[in-house]
């Protein structure tokens with residue numbers, strides 16, 4: 001079968017979604033062939049396939065050149081919905097930077113919009129950081145960030161630099177990541193009559209990639225399942241879910257790098273008791289293709305984003321293990337309200353009705369519970385901050401849900 005026909009068939013399976021361009025199909029074919037070659041020898045753990053689908057050098061969804069974020073891409077993130085997201089986050093940065101001085105470091109900066117808005121707001125507040133560092137795994141997005149930030153904030157461009165990796169230690173200030181953890185490859189499992197097993201990927205005779213329940217439990221998943229807090233969970237037969245085991249060492253590396261300050265993580269997810277609810281029998285794995293969401297993770301290789309929700313209890317546990325304090329946890333609506341988003345937007349709208357309506361619509365998307373307000377959460381991890389700052393972070397003034405973790 002021609003690869004273009006395979007993709008056309010996949011598009012039909014997904015229903016009413018736009019067809020990729022011939023360039024996109026050619027790109028997808030290279031990634032498919034790369035995976036097919038490996039799968040012809042033996043199945044691969046789902047984790048390894050997800051890693052390659054997203055990040056295989058030059059081939060994966062994030063590594064290659066297609067539009068990803070925004071109206072012309074596959075999904076929209078909060079910084080792309082409204083600059084007031086960044087302006088509000090800047091208020092939280094401001095409170096901490098006044099105490100610590102130092103810099104901001106953003107992981108996975110997408111199109112660079114959050115960096116731009118935070119820097120512009122901190123400039124207004126007369127509290128620019130020493131540096132704004134960006135750690136970005138995608139060469140394509142890094143280049144887009146550089147072009148855009150140079151063009152749109154030339155006077156602040158000298159503050160921004162891109163790091164290949166985290167500074168080893170000694171960082172003071174604020175570390176940020178919006179919708180980065182959800183893009184990390186996860187381990188997928190199913191509880192079978194024979195106990196929990198890893199899910200793997202196989203290639204069928206017709207060349208389609210398929211999920212398959214393996215006959216083994218990998219040592220990494222076995223170790224995770226044996227932990228006290230996890231062994232208390234019970235999964236019904238057929239229950240399928242996932243766990244992000246990379247997050248733990250990622251938090252540890254942030255903790256090691258941070259000398260003094262705040263780590264602020266924003267993403268969609270739940271505390272663990274909600275994440276592994278008995279009725280959530282299919283986990284949270286989800287794909288985004290041209291603003292359509294679906295759960296067919298092995299279709300459209302390299303042309304769609306693949307994400308999983310975040311277990312915020314796991315973040316809190318990893319943080320405590322790494323000697324960070326969990327200083328706040330709440331939903332995005334409460335966090336942005338605590339940072340004063342409504343007052344900032346009101347002031348900006350002035351008396352202009354059109355602007356008022358446009359901003360009201362943006363803010364509604366960010367904070368309404370049926371949009372991004374409830375499912376997106378914000379967690380604050382701190383180190384060496386005075387208690388009157390770490391326990392009174394403005395983003396958590398309206399609601400602090402740490403008891404749920």
Ligand SMILES: C[S@@+](CC[C@H](N)C(=O)[O-])C[C@H]1O[C@@H](n2cnc3c(N)ncnc32)[C@H](O)[C@@H]1O
Pocket residue numbers: 062069077078079080107108109110111114135136137138141177178179180183184
């Ligand atoms: C869903 S996008 C979010 C982008 C941006 N933060 C926003 O809110 O628009 C995920 C971002 O994280 C980056 N990313 C994923 N894994 C990463 C990692 N391990 N290190 C650094 N960046 C990563 C991606 O390249 C992309 O920029």
